[in-house]
Structures are given as structure tokens and as C-alpha cells.
Amino acid sequence: MPTEIPKTDAHRTDEELVCVDSLKHVLRVRGLCQNIQIDRLEDDPPDFIVTVDGESFPTEVTAVVSRQHYHAHCTEFAEAINIRAKALAILSGSYALTIRREPIIPKTKSPDGRRALDAALSYIEATKHLGATEEFHLAQEHGGTISIAKISITGSVVGLVWTARAMWGSEICEKLTDLIQQRVDDKKKKLSEKGIGAGKALLLLYAAFAYADTDHAIESLNLVHGYDWFHSVFWAASFADRENTTYPSEPGREGLFLFSAKPEWHRVGTITNEAGT
Numbered sequence: 001m002p003t004e005i006p007k008t009d010a011h012r013t014d015e016e017l018v019c020v021d022s023l024k025h026v027l028r029v030r031g032l033c034q035n036i037q038i039d040r041l042e043d044d045p046p047d048f049i050v051t052v053d054g055e056s057f058p059t060e061v062t063a064v065v066s067r068q069h070y071h072a073h074c075t076e077f078a079e080a081i082n083i084r085a086k087a088l089a090i091l092s093g094s095y096a097l098t099i100r101r102e103p104i105i106p107k108t109k110s111p112d113g114r115r116a117l118d119a120a121l122s123y124i125e126a127t128k129h130l131g132a133t134e135e136f137h138l139a140q141e142h143g144g145t146i147s148i149a150k151i152s153i154t155g156s157v158v159g160l161v162w163t164a165r166a167m168w169g170s171e172i173c174e175k176l177t178d179l180i181q182q183r184v185d186d187k188k189k190k191l192s193e194k195g196i197g198a199g200k201a202l203l204l205l206y207a208a209f210a211y212a213d214t215d216h217a218i219e220s221l222n223l224v225h226g227y228d229w230f231h232s233v234f235w236a237a238s239f240a241d242r243e244n245t246t247y248p249s250e251p252g253r254e255g256l257f258l259f260s261a262k263p264e265w266h267r268v269g270t271i272t273n274e275a276g277t
Contacts, residue, residue, distance in 0.1 A: 014250055016040070016047050016061040019204040021246040022236040022255035023059075026270050027052065038246065044110060045190045050202060057231060058196050062104075062183045063206040064176065073105040075160055080108045081120045081148075082158035088121065092128040094155035098135065101144025102179075104186055112139070120148050124158075141186075176220040180205065184227050199261060203230045207237050214256050214271055221258045232260035237271045 020038050027033045037051040046058035065073065078097040085091035097120075099105075106113035116138040123136045127150045135149040148158070183205065191201050207217070217235045227233055235256045242252040256269025 014247070015063055015206040015208075017247040017250045018244065018253055019061045019206050019234070019236040019255075020048055020050065020059065021244045021250065022253040023050065023202070023204060023234050024246055025242075025252070026234075026255045026257070026268070029270050030268050032265060032268065045187070045194055046196070046201065057202045058191060058194075058200060059202040059204060060187045060191065061204045061206060062187060063208055064179050064183065065208040070102060070105070074099050077105050077108065077113075077116075077146075078158055078160040081117060081124075084117065084121055085124050085158060086156070088125075090121065090125040090128055091156050091158070092153075093150050094152040095124060095158045096149050096151050096161045097158055098147045098149065098161045099144065100147070103139060103141050103144035103146055104182060105146070106139065116146065120158075123148055124150075141182075173216055173220050173223075176216055177223045180217075180220055180227070181224045184224055184229070188226060188229050198229045199231050201230050202232050202234060203227075204234045204236060205258075207235055213237075214258075214269075217256075218258055218267075227259060228261070230259075232262065232265055233258045235269075237269075 024036050024038065027036055033052045035051075035053055039049045039051075041048060045060055047061050048059040050057045050059045063073075074097075081095075081097060082091070106116055108114070108117055119136075119138050127133050130150065131153050133150045135147040137145055137147050139146040184203070187201075187203055205217070214235060214237055221227055221233060235258050236253045237255055242254070244250045244252040254269065254271040256271050257265045257267060260266040260268075
């Protein structure tokens with residue numbers, strides 16, 4: 001039986017639980033295993049240990065999001081800082097959380113998320129008696145930066161500042177490739193730092209990228225460098241009218257192995273694509 005960790009917010013989909021159920025669904029429906037066990041870890045990475053017929057795989061989940069979903073993640077992160085600062089009674093004035101380009105927004109319960117959240121709260125406490133101040137970087141990577149600055153002595157809020165240009169159909173694969181590359185590089189680094197080697201881990205991609213289907217995902221992954229460091233890369237695709245049998249409070253998704261070092265898994269799924277999978 002999977003290790004169940006209750007959701008803390010009844011209105012927010014737990015992307016990790018959706019993805020591992022999608023993986024389990026594909027493995028079972030397509031007859032790829034006899035037994036599967038899912039154990040969620042509190043001290044990630046990895047997010048899970050998935051054991052398939054006795055073989056254990058460190059498993060990481062990451063979202064590949066459209067700008068609409070990305071903006072929601074940015075807003076959630078800003079609101080987490082806002083709520084914590086008010087709870088600690090250190091919020092005096094108006095602050096702007098500024099997102100430049102499209103860095104990965106850390107989960108607040110992840111090590112990176114906790115570090116960024118703690119840094120933001122320390123900055124807010126240190127500047128509560130000051131006027132407007134210079135920006136302070138919370139996170140910086142090739143995908144962009146996350147910064148915070150006090151912009152006014154009036155008010156009591158942490159707000160989000162993020163803008164992005166429109167994206168057209170011809171850019172979908174280009175942008176999707178860039179997003180998957182960022183996720184692959186980030187997860188490889190974090191898993192390697194935990195002593196997990198090449199060919200050992202599963203990477204589950206939570207698809208929330210507008211207009212991107214499995215054909216876009218396959219085409220984009222083929223342009224990504226180093227994806228084959230993972231044992232398998234799995235795409236949890238669009239929402240489906242099926243029950244999430246592992247975590248009934250979450251929605252169910254169909255899925256597809258975009259890549260696997262295991263030939264019988266490679267390009268196998270419960271969703272079709274133009275290539276005939």
C-alpha cells in the first residue's frame with residue numbers, strides 16, 4: 001500500500017500524488033508489472049521510492065507548466081511569504097516579490113523552498129523599520145531570478161510582480177524543450193547530490209502546459225540534453241475521466257513513458273499519439 005500523506009489544502013491538486021498514480025495506472029493497465037509499491041518521502045529529494053516487482057526507483061516529480069499555471073505557482077509562493085510574515089507579526093509596509101524570466105518556483109516544503117521562504121522572512125524582519133530598500137535575491141538560476149524588495153512604508157502585504165510576453169503555436173516545442181531541459185538539469189543535480197547515480201531514477205513530468213500534447217512532449221524531449229541520465233521519463237498527460245485509485249481525493253490522469261532504458265516501457269502508455277503509441 002502507498003504511504004498516504006494528507007493534503008493540507010483541499011482546493012489544491014497534489015501534483016506529486018497525481019503523477020505517481022498515473023505511473024501506477026500505466027504500469028498496471030499495460031501489464032508492465034505484477035506488484036508496485038509507492039512510498040512518499042518527507043526529506044526529498046527524491047519525492048518517492050517506487051518499487052516495481054522488487055526493483056526500487058528513486059522518483060522525482062516536477063511540473064511542466066504553461067504561463068497561466070506558472071503565474072499561479074508564483075502567486076502561491078508570494079502568498080506563502082505573506083501569510084508567514086503576518087503570522088510572525090513582522091510585516092510592516094509593502095513588499096514586491098519579483099520574478100524575472102521563468103525560474104523554477106520551489107515548493108514551500110522542499111529544502112530550496114524552505115531556504116527561500118526563510119530568507120524572505122529574514123529580509124522582511126530586517127527591513128520592517130526601514131523605507132524602500134534595494135532588491136534581495138532569494139534564488140537565481142539560468143531560468144531567471146526570484147527577488148524581494150520593500151517598496152513602501154505603507155500597507156502590509158507581499159505582492160507579486162511578474163510579466164511575460166505572449167507565446168504562439170510555433171513556439172510551443174521550443175519553450176517546452178527549454179522547460180524540460182531546466183527540469184532535467186535541476187533534478188539530475190539534486191539527485192546526484194544525494195548520491196543517486198545515472199540510470200537509477202524515474203522522472204515524472206506533470207503536464208500543465210497549454211496546448212502541449214504527447215507528440216510535442218516526445219519531440220521536445222528528443223532535443224533535451226541528458227534526459228537519458230534517468231532510467232525513465234514519464235509524462236502525466238491531460239486530465240481524464242477516470243478515478244485516481246491510489247489517492248481518491250485527487251484527479252486521475254493518463255500517462256506515457258516518453259523514454260525508458262527498459263525497452264518494454266519505452267513509449268508505452270494509456271494515451272495515444274500520432275506516432276501510434
